[in-house]
Amino acid sequence: MDNIHQFVQKSDVNAAALAIFGIIGATVVAFKVLSFLKLLFDVFLRPGINLKKYGAGRGGWAVITGATDGIGKEFAFQLASKKMNIVLVSRTESKLAAIGAELEQKYNIETKHYAMDFAKGADSDYQALQQLLSPLEVTVLINNVGTNHEMPTPFEQETDTIIKSIVEININAAMRMTKIVVPQMVSRKNGLIINLGSFAGLVPTPFLSVYSGSKAFLSSWSQAIGAELAPKGIHVQNVNTYFVVSAMSKIRRASMLIPMPKPYVQSVLAKIGTSGGASTPYTMTPYYSHAIANWAIDHLFSRGFWVQQNYNIQTDIRKRALRKKEREAANSKKL
Numbered sequence: 001m002d003n004i005h006q007f008v009q010k011s012d013v014n015a016a017a018l019a020i021f022g023i024i025g026a027t028v029v030a031f032k033v034l035s036f037l038k039l040l041f042d043v044f045l046r047p048g049i050n051l052k053k054y055g056a057g058r059g060g061w062a063v064i065t066g067a068t069d070g071i072g073k074e075f076a077f078q079l080a081s082k083k084m085n086i087v088l089v090s091r092t093e094s095k096l097a098a099i100g101a102e103l104e105q106k107y108n109i110e111t112k113h114y115a116m117d118f119a120k121g122a123d124s125d126y127q128a129l130q131q132l133l134s135p136l137e138v139t140v141l142i143n144n145v146g147t148n149h150e151m152p153t154p155f156e157q158e159t160d161t162i163i164k165s166i167v168e169i170n171i172n173a174a175m176r177m178t179k180i181v182v183p184q185m186v187s188r189k190n191g192l193i194i195n196l197g198s199f200a201g202l203v204p205t206p207f208l209s210v211y212s213g214s215k216a217f218l219s220s221w222s223q224a225i226g227a228e229l230a231p232k233g234i235h236v237q238n239v240n241t242y243f244v245v246s247a248m249s250k251i252r253r254a255s256m257l258i259p260m261p262k263p264y265v266q267s268v269l270a271k272i273g274t275s276g277g278a279s280t281p282y283t284m285t286p287y288y289s290h291a292i293a294n295w296a297i298d299h300l301f302s303r304g305f306w307v308q309q310n311y312n313i314q315t316d317i318r319k320r321a322l323r324k325k326e327r328e329a330a331n332s333k334k335l
């Protein structure tokens with residue numbers, strides 16, 4: 001009789017344990033399903049903040065770093081098409097002047113430009129920029145300029161010059177530009193700061209360690225200043241970007257996962273204030289396939305799994321890049 005009683009008690013405990021695990025499992029799955037539905041809502045249905053809030057059509061200025069190619073150039077054209085005045089900043093004076101003239105003629109807006117090499121981190125350049133920007137009503141800052149390792153490289157073999165230029169361009173330029181424009185945004189209680197983040201900042205990327213670390217900095221810093229500046233009316237958004245066709249990505253053909261700069265920037269500007277696939281605050285992943293990839297990284301498998309995937313991908317890219325270098329060296333010897 002005692003044995004039967006114990007058996008009944010044990011199976012009651014087992015059933016209760018199973019029910020608890022079942023409830024926990026169902027809750028976890030329900031949260032994941034809900035977060036995926038929110039992603040679909042953000043990416044396909046929810047409208048972003050209208051750029052009129054940031055002075056589009058009312059004399060507001062957008063400052064764009066790295067504005068003469070790729071994603072930055074596309075921001076310049078799309079913001080100009082929404083009647084924002086534009087300040088273009090990158091290295092090449094001739095490209096800056098040509099793009100400025102094209103924007104003015106095409107969209108009937110005002111432009112200004114300043115040529116500087118962010119890698120130099122020269123105080124004189126930032127002072128000149130401060131003077132250029134102080135009389136303007138700067139309402140939007142696109143911290144877009146960025147640089148990467150020339151190829152996937154083990155950290156200890158990377159040159160000091162490349163390490164220094166990644167830190168100077170990807171980290172210091174964003175902070176210094178932000179420091180220049182934030183005081184006037186605060187005084188007007190209005191502003192938008194967009195930082196061009198990367199999936200390399202979301203998942204540490206072996207062999208691109210300094211680039212990856214710089215984008216992780218950008219992600220963390222964007223969240224911190226995003227919280228500081230929100231009560232002052234300034235919206236900060238780290239844009240989590242997977243690959244986009246550009247000179248930097250060295251990818252020439254678009255695919256489902258790799259858009260051209262035009263649709264990519266369209267997705268960013270249409271979705272200001274939404275998060276898309278990103279689950280970190282003050283962060284957005286607006287492009288639909290990037291959003292799904294971001295969601296998968298955040299919700300499926302461990303972070304260690306994704307780091308190992310990056311290790312495998314970059315090892316393969318490094319092998320191919322080294323073989324290409326060898327071929328080029330052999331060809332140049334033949335000439």
Ligand SMILES: NC(=O)c1ccc[n+]([C@@H]2O[C@H](COP(=O)([O-])OP(=O)(O)OC[C@H]3O[C@@H](n4cnc5c(N)ncnc54)[C@H](OP(=O)(O)O)[C@@H]3O)[C@@H](O)[C@H]2O)c1
Pocket residue numbers: 065066067068069070071072073089090091092095116117118119143144145146147169196197198199241242243244245246247248249
């Ligand atoms: N493309 C991607 O797949 C991808 C993925 C994730 C994140 N991102 C991020 O998106 C941003 C833009 O990348 P992108 O692919 O559009 O780059 P890109 O096509 O190579 O364009 C870079 C722009 O920055 C300027 N620039 C480069 N070095 C500079 C320097 N030292 N000082 C001043 N200006 C400089 C270039 O003009 P000049 O040469 O005339 O100076 C050009 O206008 C970067 O922050 C990047 O990390 C890109």
